Amino acid sequence: MIARICCVAIITAVCALILKTNKPEFVPMCLTAGGVLLILFGFDYLAVSVEFIRQFTEQTGIESSVVRLIFKVVGVGYLIEITACAVKDLGFDSLSDKLVMCGKLIIFVMSIPILKALFSVITSLIQSV
DSSP states (O other): OHHHHHHHHHHHHHHHHHHHHHOGGGHHHHHHHHHHHHHHHHHHHHHHHHHHHHHHHHHHTOOHHHHHHHHHHHHHHHHHHHHHHHHHHTTOHHHHHHHHHHHHHHHHHHTHHHHHHHHHHHHHHHHHO
16 A cells, blocks of 8 residues: 555656646646545545544543544644645745644634543543542
8 A cells, every 4th residue: 555655656746747847837737636646545544543443432432522523623634734735835835834823723723622521531530539
């Protein structure tokens, strides 16, 4: 699997270099297509992890809403990072930096319920002692 991901990245880079000399207007489309393929390959690994986390959640009794929220926070982080990198590749570094800052704020606000759940668990553990 890793070899396939590396091959896609190398082929995308070589195609982008070839296009850069002949048709530079197609380079962003080539890089975007290669990036999408890499992300799709990465989702295969994600499926295995999701199944493990589902089983872990069932065994430990963690609320599923907290786990869903954690996945949403991670998803937002990845989407912001991918988008920021794409914007930076197009040459808009300042916009990319602002996007990353907004993403951090969104993640912070989204994580407040997780902190509340953690606080309630800690409080219940202290009270039981």
